[in-house]
Structures are given as structure tokens and as C-alpha cells.
Amino acid sequence: MRLAPVLRLILAALCLFIFSCSRETPPVKSSARSAGPPASGDALVIGTIGDASNLIPILASDAASHDIAGLVYNGLVKYDKNLNIVGDLAESWDVSQDGLVITFHLRKGVKWHDGEEFTSRDVIYTYRVTVDPNTPTAYAEDFKQVRNAEALDSYTVRITYDKPFAPALASWGMAVLPAHLLEGKDITKSPLTRKPLGTGPYRFKEWLAGQKIILEANPEYFEGKPYVGRYVSRLISDLSTMYLELKAGAIDLMNLTPIQFQRQTATPEFTTRYSKYRYPASMYVYLGYNLRNPLFSDKRVRRAITMAINKEEIIHGVLLGMGQKAHGPYKPGTWAYNPGIKDVGYDPKVARQLLAEAGWQPGPDGVLAKNGKPFQFTILTNQGNDLRIKTAQIIQQRLRAVGITVKIRVVEFASLISNFIDKRNFDAIIMGWTISQDPDLFDVWHSSKTGPKELNFIGYSNPEVDRLIEEGRGTFDQEKRRRCYWRIQEIMAADQPYTFLYVPDALPAVSARFRGIEPAPAGIMHNFHKWYVPKMEQVY
């Protein structure tokens, strides 16, 4: 039978459509309610496990502080819901042809919460104080690449770099600080560390140390006053208590664990009061090999270990299925992620063959040995992360099946870093990396980063990967960058420097009275200032 060409085209398009739909699983929303008209008022109460430390973002490195600061301050740019860089305090920007100069055109008429106008002076101050050697900040690195930052006028800032540096643009998402309150003062002792003042959708109201932080909607916010009147962050330092607070309705938002998501909240009583969301979290968990150890220097051995591990089983056993297999350092669905990489797959038979090729022969007791030495190593992981410990145990079982003896050692985090990772004193390690929004891999994968305390602690060195990493960060052309990162993922799939294990899902539950939530690759908080509670349902 012959099909008319038009029909064929339609069919092809249809296939493509179905294919793309099935790959892009939309976030699960368990309950849907009618949307009333947007209304101002009410409050979002969240629980946080640790108290904020310092509300000047460049001085803080904890998530609690950055969550608050993120609502009080703005950067020049930000990531939108699809993780593209868009303007925030900058209306637009131009990158020069050679990629060396970025010119930001600032938004006019933006006011600080105290009524002063935001200008280029604030941007230049923020840059200067961040690179000032007397400022104890962990965020100076990206700004150190800047050769010169100058204000052309009150609303134009020109930044010059020594070499084209793609992550540079995103680095201007750093919160801009109010120069009129900080210039000429010691920033570490500024009252702003406890009472921040920014340009953002929420104004700081009150901080009861060790108890809660309260923010109020900023009526003069440049994107319009947020509907939700207050944002309250309550310190609840125990996760079981936090979950009970959620059940009692005393907090409105919390990230659930897989077991809470699947079993403990699967009651109609819960799902009518809360909406549950599910989307891939920005992190992956891996089994990393110390490549200086002769055991792991052969890539056939690493590949064999990956094949002996059943990732599916780990995701089912540990995450109750709330996650997906990882095969590279990127989050599925983002532009840098190469969907063409095939997972190595679980195949213990081929694993044994590969190990035999590498010289590992099973002894009478089934344990592999080479030159009389049995194949055994220790997996280290950090204390307090139950999921990783369980993962290690499942891996231990699977590797025993192919004749490799694995010991598991759980070490307190500080000790793991300073006694084992920093001293390169480990065989293999189960840890996780956050997947940053910019796909640059320099710090973790470039061979120049294998020095003491640097993050390529496994000692991975592949000249082609090095070259591609440099090329990728040296251009602003997303298409070119993507080609680099896609190729890197192919190389890593062949090299298996880590066994990439899984990308867990983020599983937030939000009180169902909040409307306007739009789950997206960036999560759910990206449009918080557009959330609202219909008048009838407001409780605070």
C-alpha cells in the first residue's frame, strides 16, 4: 500500500508529537481545583530545617539564607521557568562579537525598599565588594574573570573580560546590593546582614532568631505587587516534626520524601488539602572511582561494574521509583542533556566477560582474583544520608554476584571530606552533585582541577574532554556549547569515570489553597509572585 506524501508527513509529525510527549512527562499534580479570581492577601508558611545565617547573599552559603534573599533581592539576570537566562534588573544586554564585552542596560525607575533609586552605582558596588580581598565570600570566583567593570551612565554597565567566558552571563544573577547603604562600610558588620533591603518582590519585616523570618509583599515591585501578602519561613529543625506540622496544616509547603509522597500522603484527606508535584531534582547521585587506584584504571573494569549494578533496582528500592536513571552529569530535559546516550544497562554476564578480559578470573569460591589478589574495595559515603547507604548496600549485593567483594564505610561528612576525599584516600565513593543551571563542567571534570582540595578528586583526565570543556565555556553560542557537552556525555558514557546512578525527583506538597502554580523545569517557586489564594480560602 502506498501512502500519499502529505499523509506520510502528517503521520511523521504525529509520531514526533507522541514521541516528544511521552518523553516530556508533565509533572504529576494530584488534585486540581477551580481557580477563583486572583486576590491579594494571605501568607505562605514554609518550614526550613536550618535557620538563615546571613541575609547578605554574598556572605552566606546556606540554602535557608539564599531562599530568603532570593525574594528580597534581584540580580541583573535570572533563569526563567525553562532555565533560559532572561533579564531581571537588566532590561537587556549585548555581548560583543568576540565575547569579551557584555553591556547591560538597566531597568529604569526601580526603587530600593527604602525608596532610593536603583542605578549602575549599585551594580559596580556589588562587583567591587565581591572581589574585595577583605570580603569573606565564596562567590568571588566568577567575578574575578572580569578585567574591568564600569558604569557608562546611570543605566548602563559595561563589563570587560580577558577571554570569552560563557558562565559569566549567569554570574550576574548574583543579588545586587544597595550601594547607598553599604559603600564605605564594613559589609560583614552591616545591619543588612540581619535586616536585608533589596529591590525584590518581598520586603523584610522581622527575624526572630531561631524561630521565624517574616517577609511582606512589596507594593512597588517592578513586576507588580505579589498577591500573597506575606512569606513566613519557620525554623523546624526536625524533619518528622515538619511532616507532622504539614499534616496539621500549620505549614503550607514542604518537600516530601518518596515514602511520604507515595504511601503516607496517598489519602484523600491529604490530597484534598494539598497539591503534590513531581519533577526531576537538580542533582544526581553517583558512584565515583579513585582513578589513581590500579583497580579502577582500566575502563573495562569500570564498565563492568556499571553493568553489574542494576540502576532500576536502586531507583525502585531506594526512591520507590521516584527518580530516573542517570548516565551523565546533566538533568534530563535540559538543553545540555544528550538524550541519545544509551544507558550501559544491567548485564552481569557481559560484566563477567569484561572483567575476565581485564584479567580478573573467578577463584574456587567465586571471588575474582588477579595475580593472586582478590578484587575487593571499600565504598565510602557520608553519614546521615540513608538513601546513599541503602544504595551502597544494593550495589554491594550486586557486585558480590559477579565476584567482587565490597565493604561499606559510613563516615561523618566533615571527616569524609578532610580525611578521605581531600587526601585522595578512598577506593570508591557514593556522593551527589548539584546540577548547576549553567552546564560548565570545568571544576569537577577538567584535569587541571585534580589538585589538593579541588573537586576532580577522582583524578579524571581525558584530553578530549578537557578541550571540549574549554571550548564550551569559551563561547556564548548555545548551539556550539551544546555540541561540546553532548560529545562529552558520549565520552563519559564510554569512559565511565563515575557510575552515574540516578536523578531523584523533587516532591513538593503545597497547600491546595494556592493557585497559579506552574511546575516547570525550574521547579515551582519561579513564579511565586504570581501565586494567589482566592478570597474565600484565605486563612491568615
Add this chain to the structure above:
Amino acid sequence: MLNYLLKRLIMMIPLLLGITIITFAVIHLAPGEPVEMQTALSPKVTKETRERIRKFYGLDKPLHVQYVTWVTRLAKLDFGRSFASDNRPVLDKIKERIPVTLSLNIVALILEFGLAVPIGVLAARYRDRLFDKGMTIFVFIGFSAPSFALAIFGIYFFGVVLGWLPLSGLHSLGSESLPLLARLWDLAKHVILPIGIVTFGAIAGLSRYMRSSMLEVLGQDYIVTARAKGLSERVVIYRHALRNALLPAITLLGFSVPGLIGGSVIMESIFSIPGMGKLFFDGVMMRDYPLIMGILVIGAGLTLVGNLLADLLYAVADPRIRHGKG
């Protein structure tokens, strides 16, 4: 007496110094540094950045130099600034937490003594009768049940199922706009569970002490004499026996004084109470040296003073331990 007091006070200085040297050395032995804890495995932090932050905190200097700097400042009663990223004065952080911990502990201590002493006395009086056996079971449940499990169960039952009590924290949202009495009631509702559970767990030890000490006293000759005189049982027990039986309880009370500024990390975490236990625990986890040292020095100072006071009170109470005049 004065001479003795002076001698003891002077002795405390080298003692305190010794304590600080040992603790200073020990906490620096723990793996990891504050800088490390704040920046470990962060791709954005290079070696230079790390060095810069270390220098800011003075961690680049040799340990003994750091100690001398710290101790010189301490001599001026300056506890330094916290190494946490808030960089606030240590004393401010402690001052913020002490009232909460102190008042909760005092209430719990009063309840504990107020309940355990009568329980012990009555159990001794009705030895081996139903009351004694019942109380034994009751206090041992309190003693054996892990407090964190009791706490979670209490929160679930009274907070979630019955909805009578708030779950955690010290104040309800919006309580600051309530009138004073309503605000106090709100606070009381928040602390019923934590104080109740701490007290429940502490009653066992003290009431058993009281019971055995009372039993011992009741077997003494002068009690037999009192009874033989024809005194009523009430007078025998509450006038003659109780006074003597209370002595060990007073000793125990003395021991609990330095503990008043310490809090339980577990209880504070579960109930989200901003107290000293959590402050110290977080300080240790973050390797916040000035904060750890500050709390330890205050604790050590209080213990030394408490010991001195106890010794002096013994001397007052018991002629046998009185010190040579002079």
C-alpha cells in the same frame, strides 16, 4: 573562712585556663574547619577563596597564636565573633538563647522536684503497697521510654489527632498582636509538651533516690523513738523523717545548677525550640570555634562556681565538714 574562699577563688584561675587549653586543642583536632564546612565541595570555591576566608577568621595562624589571641580577648570578657557566616558577636548569640533555655529548665526542675519528692516519700510510706508498685511502674516507663519517641508520639497525638496543642516552636503565627494574657496562654500551650516530657523522663531517678533515702531514715532509731513517744504518723513522717531524707535531694539539686543553661539537642530539635542545646550542637557541626569555646567557658565557669557554692553550703549545713578557722 575568708582565707579559704580566697584560696579557692585563686585556684579557679589556673583551673579555668587549663580547661580552655584542653578544650581549645580538642575542638581543633576534630576534622574539618569552619571554612571547610561552609564551602566543602562547592564548585564555586577555589583554593584562593578558601585561603581568603581562612585569613579573615585568623585560621591561617599557628594554633598557639590563635589560642593566645582568643584568651587575651577573653580576659577582657570579649568572646569574639562567631565563625558562622553571620559573623555576629558570640555573646549576642548566647544571650538570645539563654532566657529560653533557662526558663524552660527552671520550670522543668521545679516540676521535677515538686513531683518526684512526694512520689518518693509516699512510695516509701506505702512501701510494697499498690501505690508504691504503681508508681514504680509509672516512673520506670518515663525512665525507659526514649524521649524522642515520646515527643513525636505526643506531637502526633495531642497536635495532629486531637488538635489540642500546637506542634512546635514557641509562638503561634500572629500571636504578637494578642493581649498579654492570651499571649502567655499561647506560650504555655507551646511548652506543655516539651516540659512535660522532660519532666516525665527525669522523675524516675530522683523519686527512687527519695524513696530509698526515706526508707533508710524510717529505719533509724530516732524514728522508733518518735513513734514510741506516741507522735502521730504524720508528724513522724513529715516533721522528723522528711527533713533528714531531703539531704541527698539537696545535693542533687546542687548538681543540676550548671545544667540549667544546657539544653537537650534532641528535644530542642523536635520541638523547634531556640535553645542552648541546638546552638551548641550547630556550633560543633559547623566548627564554629569561638561559639563552642564561649559556651564551654561559661559552662565551665558555672560548674566551678557551683562546686564552690556547694562546698560552702555543706560547711554551713554540716559541722563535720567545716574548715579550719583562720
